[in-house]
Amino acid sequence: xxxxxxxxxxxxxxxxxxxxxxxxxxxxxxxxxxxxxxxxxxxxxxxxxxxxxxxxxxxxxxxxxxxxxxxxxxxxxxxxxxxxxxxxxxxxxxxxxxxxxxxxxxxxxxxxx
Amino acid sequence: xxxxxxxxxxxxxxxxxxxxxxxxxxxxxxxxxxxxxxxxxxxxxxxxxxxxxxxxxxxxxxxxxxxxxxxxxxxxxxxxxxxxxxxxxxxxxxxxxxxxxxxxxxxxxxxxxxxxxxxxxxxxxxxxxxxxxxxxxxxxxxxxxxxxxxxxxxxxxxxxxxxxxxxxxxxxxxxxxxxxxxxxxxxxxxxxxxxxxxxxxxxxxxxxxxxxxxxxxxxxxxxxxxxxxxxxxxxxxxxxxxxxxxxxxxxxxxxxxxxxxxxxxxxxxxxxxxxxxxxxxxxxxxxx
Numbered sequence: 001x002x003x004x005x006x007x008x009x010x011x012x013x014x015x016x017x018x019x020x021x022x023x024x025x026x027x028x029x030x031x032x033x034x035x036x037x038x039x040x041x042x043x044x045x046x047x048x049x050x051x052x053x054x055x056x057x058x059x060x061x062x063x064x065x066x067x068x069x070x071x072x073x074x075x076x077x078x079x080x081x082x083x084x085x086x087x088x089x090x091x092x093x094x095x096x097x098x099x100x101x102x103x104x105x106x107x108x109x110x111x112x113x
Numbered sequence: 114x115x116x117x118x119x120x121x122x123x124x125x126x127x128x129x130x131x132x133x134x135x136x137x138x139x140x141x142x143x144x145x146x147x148x149x150x151x152x153x154x155x156x157x158x159x160x161x162x163x164x165x166x167x168x169x170x171x172x173x174x175x176x177x178x179x180x181x182x183x184x185x186x187x188x189x190x191x192x193x194x195x196x197x198x199x200x201x202x203x204x205x206x207x208x209x210x211x212x213x214x215x216x217x218x219x220x221x222x223x224x225x226x227x228x229x230x231x232x233x234x235x236x237x238x239x240x241x242x243x244x245x246x247x248x249x250x251x252x253x254x255x256x257x258x259x260x261x262x263x264x265x266x267x268x269x270x271x272x273x274x275x276x277x278x279x280x281x282x283x284x285x286x287x288x289x290x291x292x293x294x295x296x297x298x299x300x301x302x303x304x305x306x307x308x309x310x311x312x313x314x315x316x317x318x319x320x321x322x323x324x325x326x327x328x329x330x331x332x333x334x335x336x337x338x339x340x341x342x343x344x345x346x347x348x349x350x351x352x353x354x355x356x357x358x359x360x361x362x363x364x365x366x367x368x369x370x371x372x373x374x375x376x377x378x379x380x381x382x383x384x385x386x387x388x389x390x391x392x393x394x395x396x397x398x399x400x401x
Contacts, residue, residue: 062251065244069337070354072318076247078170084178088320101248104116
């Protein structure tokens with residue numbers, strides 16, 4: 001049973017990896033910075049229907065978790081690091097996000113139009 | 114302080130719930146000596162969480178961009194598989210446990226596989242563990258005077274989750290044996306269904322499953338990020354704005370696991386049937 005489970009996991013990972021590799025066409029990168037537990041900019045405008053990549057840089061001394069319940073994204077960005085978050089093509093609308101570790105101050109939204 | 118309390122309580126609750134159930138389960142099947150598997154699983158889960166936290170802080174590049182997400186998704190589906198297996202196993206036990214003699218035999222047999230119960234504990238702790246570790250770490254590295262309140266809140270959140278887990282463990286000991294099995298089976302299936310749909314949500318977020326619009330919106334009633342919403346999310350996979358794939362996954366899992374775990378199976382297995390008849394009389398009073 002354990003071996004089968006391992007095989008299943010490895011195969012899933014392999015499938016997922018190859019699926020990622022296949023998507024070679026580079027989507028647009030949009031920078032966003034976390035500083036003093038706030039996002040900058042707080043409002044990001046994107047074209048609806050086109051996937052994009054958020055390049056999140058955390059300039060604070062503490063990790064932050066970029067989270068959008070709406071987009072089902074949860075991603076820890078350690079202190080001083082830059083991370084890329086792929087975002088799927090969105091329908092027109094507003095998609096809020098927060099820094100989960102500082103929800104009161106770290107807020108923003110993606111506006112797809 | 115309140116904010117950090119809520120974050121860690123929310124993150125640690127699911128782990129506490131699973132640990133409480135698994136410990137209570139071992140106690141109830143008379144395998145108290147096997148607690149060590151769960152303890153070991155939990156401790157290793159904690160160690161893995163710290164290592165993952167360290168890894169995330171020192172890695173960089175594409176591995177960092179995608180790695181943690183893939184690990185997180187894999188952990189979710191492994192946890193679902195383990196919980197399903199555990200539920201199935203409990204069902205076997207519930208049937209076999211009617212007599213003391215049978216119980217001893219089963220106990221011995223059970224110890225052979227108890228490391229898998231340890232795995233349940235491991236995945237339970239590891240799933241949100243790395244996030245919680247990073248969060249607390251972040252709080253501590255930011256300690257100004259006001260920061261200490263945050264640290265205290267964060268630690269208290271974990272502690273409160275642990276107390277809830279303990280309460281579940283104690284509550285599990287109060288129930289009669291058949292009721293304990295019935296309640297925990299249902300509970301674990303619901304938790305697993307919630308995890309399954311969370312996993313599907315994760316795959317949607319990563320773009321591996323096509324996205325869909327939410328089918329309904331109950332955020333006016335209960336937000337995902339509220340305390341109660343967080344509890345319900347850990348307990349039952351509550352989402353204020355679920356999408357079709359998540360709902361299909363949730364219901365699909367419930368139906369599948371329900372068929373596997375709750376349909377009466379005929380004819381009864383010979384192993385369970387024969388000793389039962391002998392042992393049912395003396396144990397009847399204990400069980401009811």
